Amino acid sequence: MPDLSLSALLRQRAFVRMWFARLFGTTGNQMLMVAVGWQMYDLTHSAWDLGLVGLYQFVPALLLTLVAGHVADRVHRGHIVAACLATQGLAAITLVLGTQGGWASRELLLAVSVALGVARAFQMPAQQALTPMLVPPAMLPRAMALSSAGMQSAIIGGPALGGVIFVAGASAVYATCAVLFLIGGVLVGGLRYGHTPAPREPVTVQSLLAGVSFIWQRKPVLGAVSLDLFAVLLGGATALLPMYAKDILHTGPWGLGLLRAAPAVGALVTSVVLTRWPLERRVGRTLLLAVGLYGVCMLVFGVSRDIRLSMLVLAISGGADMVSVVVRQTLVQLETPDGMRGRVSAVNSVFIGASNQLGEFESGATAALFGPVGSVVLGGIGTLLVAAAWTRLFPSLARRDRMA
Structure with a gap:
């Protein structure tokens, strides 16, 4: 072996x-x-x-x-x-x-x-x-x-x-x-690697959108990428951390810095664990559970009034998000032939960028209507609903056992 x-x-x-x-x-x-x-x-x-x-x-x-x-x-x-x-x-x-x-x-x-x-x-x-x-x-x-x-x-x-x-x-x-x-x-x-360029076809709208078409036709990949998009879009609370730090948790700039660092710390710890013990079985179910856990963390953070609890659930949310990232990126790369990886990775990058930017806008807009607590709680509920819906909409993803 x-x-x-x-x-x-x-x-x-x-x-x-x-x-x-x-x-x-x-x-x-x-x-x-x-x-x-x-x-x-x-x-x-x-x-x-x-x-x-x-x-x-x-x-x-x-x-x-x-x-x-x-x-x-x-x-x-x-x-x-x-x-x-x-x-x-x-x-x-x-x-x-x-x-x-x-x-x-x-x-x-x-x-x-x-x-x-x-x-x-x-x-x-x-x-x-x-x-x-x-x-x-x-x-x-x-x-x-x-x-x-x-x-x-x-x-x-x-x-x-x-x-x-x-x-x-x-x-x-x-x-x-x-x-x-x-x-x-x-x-x-x-770097030296076995580089085999894709065939020199004319640059057309069809060739530019080939990555979109590829993802659309492969439901496990589409489910993983779109799940991450909606989870970050609905469940993100980064844009509201200054409001939480000042008005809800009653802390200063140092507290805001700790809150912003907490998800990254959780993600780092989780990535180290996954490096030592990589996911091998039930990867689809693990992905959906990780997104569900992310939604639960947002619910707890939304109602928390203790900065220690808030930091803890933000760290856990960062770890759950890292599980989602590793599973999604690995599935995308393993399912994609090398000649398409650039275009498929480009579409993946658009999804990531759009979810982060639009997620901040969504948080700000809903906070203006319902307040910061209402915005985060609604986002957490939305994330849980998306995870449940994706189990039904993408059964091939939910049943996915191994990465390859």
Whole structure:
């Protein structure tokens, strides 16, 4: 039998290079966004402009994702990721020069946000589709969990590191980001794997939408992707955490920081556990139960008045979400032939981005009507109903036993 242990996975040199490249790249991106947000608010003192930073990244990513998926199926994916990291590194260097030269402005920060959005649009599909090329299929669930552990570590540590370095000024943060992007680009740019480009067919609407068609025809994949979309859309409470911290839990900025970190901590712990003990049986049922648990956590968080209980259920929700992420990503990659992985990963990226952005809007809109508690409780109930409905709508997903 082949060796499927964690040590065997770590002997896959190409995967390890990719893991560190993602770690450096994600850390750099997290640090960069902390510094850009702080500098924007320092320049304009406008919450609207802070929102524009995120919007200017999301719109180009949304518009270009399908094209980016088409490219990822035809060009060496490691080279695409390296080029995207290089683009982010150039953006960081531009901000260093602008900050030191005194010409950093609102317009420059928004222009950089657009460039980052374009880079991320091409990076995400290529990066997601690259991992299955670096490890044997049987090791993919463990590889996905280990990749998620690195991502969560960067998401937790990147902003904190950026905040510490910001004491020395925004230029110091941007320079550090440039170095991290450079290291990540060198690591991923030198990857070697069996690259077989998709056939050179004309670029048509049909070829661009091939990923959508592929997912639609495969009900287990459609069920997993759409389940995540609606769970995050209905059950997300991130946008309301400042209101909960101040008005309901009666804590300060430190409490808000703990609340925001709690889901990532739970996700990190769960990803480490899944790396050591990957899911092997009843994966469809586990996915649905994890989404149901996420909904229960949102219900408890919605009515909680104790910050310790709130942090605990947020951490559990992060762990449940990580189970969902690992199962969904592994199913998508295993069900998809290599020639389609870029376009299918692009559609997956659109679902993820839309659920996060629209979820924040949904939380804010329902909070304006029903208050923050009503918004979160209704979202938790909605998530539970979706998990129950998906059991009936996608029986092939509910009955799915193994990943492959």
